[in-house]
Structure formats: C-alpha cells, structure tokens
Amino acid sequence: MDRVTIINRALARIGCNAIQSEAEPGPAGVEVLSTYDAVLEDLLSKYPWHFTKRFEALSKLTETPPLGWTAQYLLPPGRLALPRAYYDSATSTKPLLRFQISENKVFTSSTVLFAEFQISPPPAQWPGYFRELMTLCLGAEYALEIREDPGLRNNLRRDAYGPPEYQGEGGQFKIAADLDAQAMPSQQPAGGRNPLTDMRSGYDAEDARCGW
Template identity: 30%
Template sequence: MTSTPDAILEDVDIVNRALARIGAPPVMALDDDDDFARAAQLIYLTDVEAALGRLRWRFASRTLPLSRLSAAPVSGWRHAYELPGGALGLPEHYLTDPRQPRNHLRNFSIEAGEVHCDADRLFARCTVMVAPTYWPPEFRRAIIIGLASAFCVPVTHDVTLAEKLRQEAYGDPREGGVGGLLGRAIANEIASSPPSDDMDESNPLTDARYGGWGF
C-alpha cells in the first residue's frame, strides 16, 4: 500500500501507521468484512473519542444549530431544544448568536437530552469527531502510538511492549491518561489558545488533568 500524504489522511491511515509501529501488516479498509478490521475500527473510535474528550480542542470544535421542540417544556422555560447529535459530551457553550461566540447563554437547564431556556434560537459550540487530516501532529502521534499499544497484545502477544507504548502515548497511569505524547499535545493546545474573556471559566489544563469535563 502506498503511503498517504498528511493532507488527505483518513481513519484507516492512522490505524495502518499504528500497525506499522508494531511490525504488523496494514488493513485495506476499516469496514471490510473481517474480524480484525472491525475490531480495529472500534478500538480506533474509542481511543479517539477518549482523547478528544480530554480538552476543548479547537481543531475539533464546531458550532451547531439546535432544533427547537414544538411543545413548551414543563420546567417553566419558554422553549426546549434538542441537544445536537454527533457531539462528544455536552456542548462547551450555548449561544444565541453564532457571530458572537463570547456571549454565552448563562440561564438554561439540561433535562434528558434537551436544553431549556428562554432564547428564541440557540446554537451550541461542541466537540465533534473530525478526520485525521485536521489533527495537529502531536495529537496524531499520540493516537498512533496509543493504538499501537492497543493492537500490540492481540497481534504480537508482547505485553511489555504494549505497556511501553501506552506509557509513551498517555504517560504514567498515575497521570490519568493525559501525560506522554497526549500531554504534550494538550500543553501545545493550551499555549497556543487565545486567552478567554470569561474569568469564571475553569482552567483548561486543570480540566484536562483532573477530568473536569468530557467524561
């Protein structure tokens, strides 16, 4: 299989780079009718979702419109909106005007997959799954090495190598999965992020280190 330039990276390219790291042959597609390909796809999705849930990554953020339900909620608010499908965890912010991303909706409640508020229209800033093409290099490498660790035992039966790769990707177990290469990616993201105008916002590094959101 020929190498794929980073400009058009797909899910299968990340999996194959992880397999190459442990000397395993590539897979042709993750939706093949093959037990290993199906397992690799599930492992890939699980690891990427977990890594994206560690921080409010700018490359994985998207503003989505929320659909307003026809019936007024019994909670006392004027309107109820459906939480967006495809988002990882609860939205970071709710907005009444997507052109003013710093003007967050402050008064609302969440009930059973719905947002209740008095706003006549509502948008949400969410973390979503994005193609590897848009991942920063540090994040990409962390995922590749993390996947190599996950594939290591079923492919090579080398438990020692699997543990070594996992620590390289995510750090010592005492770091809660945000050390190693992923920890560097988190630090780079925070260092390059513009300061927030909201002084009451939680610190993103503290959130990442101690599971402040996303789980």
C-alpha cells in the same frame, strides 16, 4: 487521511501487516476497528481538544416548552457530550446560566440559542500532533491484542502518556495538549462577568446572582 491510514500507521509501529480496507481487515480481524473506536473515544474524552469544538446555532422547535420556559431547542446531533456552554447570540461571551436539559432538548427563555460542543472529526481534520498521539495509543493496544507483547505495549504507552508518575498526562499526550492549548483563544474569567462592574451598569436578568 482516513481511519484505515491511522490503523495502518499503528500496525506498522509494532511490525504488523497493513489492512486493506475496513470491509476486509485481513488476519488482524475486525477487532482492530473496534479498538480504534475505543481508543479514539478515550482520547477525545480526556481533554477538550480545540480542533473538536464547534459553535453553532441550535434548531428551535415549534412545540410549547413546559415549566414556564418560553423556547426549546434541539441539542446538536453528533456531539460527544452535552454542550459546554449556551449563548443567546453569536457574539456573546457570557454563557447562559439558566436553562434546562431534557433528553435531546434544551429549554430556555432565549429567542435564539447557540452552543459550544465537541464532535469527533475525521482524521483528515486532526492536527499532526493528535495523529501521532492516536498512532502511539492505538499501537500500544495492538501490541497486546495482536502481538501479545505486554513489554512493547508498556513502552508505547510510556511514549504516549509518559511514566506512571505523570498519571497519563506526560509523553506525547502532554506535547499534544500544550500545542492544542496554543490554538485556543484566551478565556475570560467567569465568562466575562464581573460582579463589581455589573452592579454599576445594571443587573443582567439572566444572571442567577441578580437576587443577591
């Protein structure tokens, strides 16, 4: 399962010939590759898909950080966006509240730093429901780009996203999001923090609410 397989599935949905390879896309042209990238980027940005999440230790840099911070780390390469949360241990459920981002670095006062972030995994690592969603969305764009058929494009987008009143959150997108949510572990409210119990057990120096 690779990029070409997904493209050919989408082309088959609209009755077009398959491409042989990324280097030789044939009559469809190299535009099919650019469209694939654009549609995938759009889908990955619309929902925090569980299969795109990674949790890793960040690389600590040797330079002395500025502004009174005691450590600086390199942000993970290949990320789709900034990490969703930072942690001071691999087992912590409480995200750090105090840190600073500067270009591709993050400054903290933690001796180690872990981060949860999203990547763009290859199609072989996608679950079936996301492959189907990508095929529908990609086929819709090819319907207009190659077939020049706006009616077919609208039908495929309706299958992918639902009727207009669903604002892009119906159809196969909703099915995929619901199935993906079932694969996620339960999230603790407020990152596992409870002001009442925290006051009884002592304050957390990393918690910005300690001065309240």
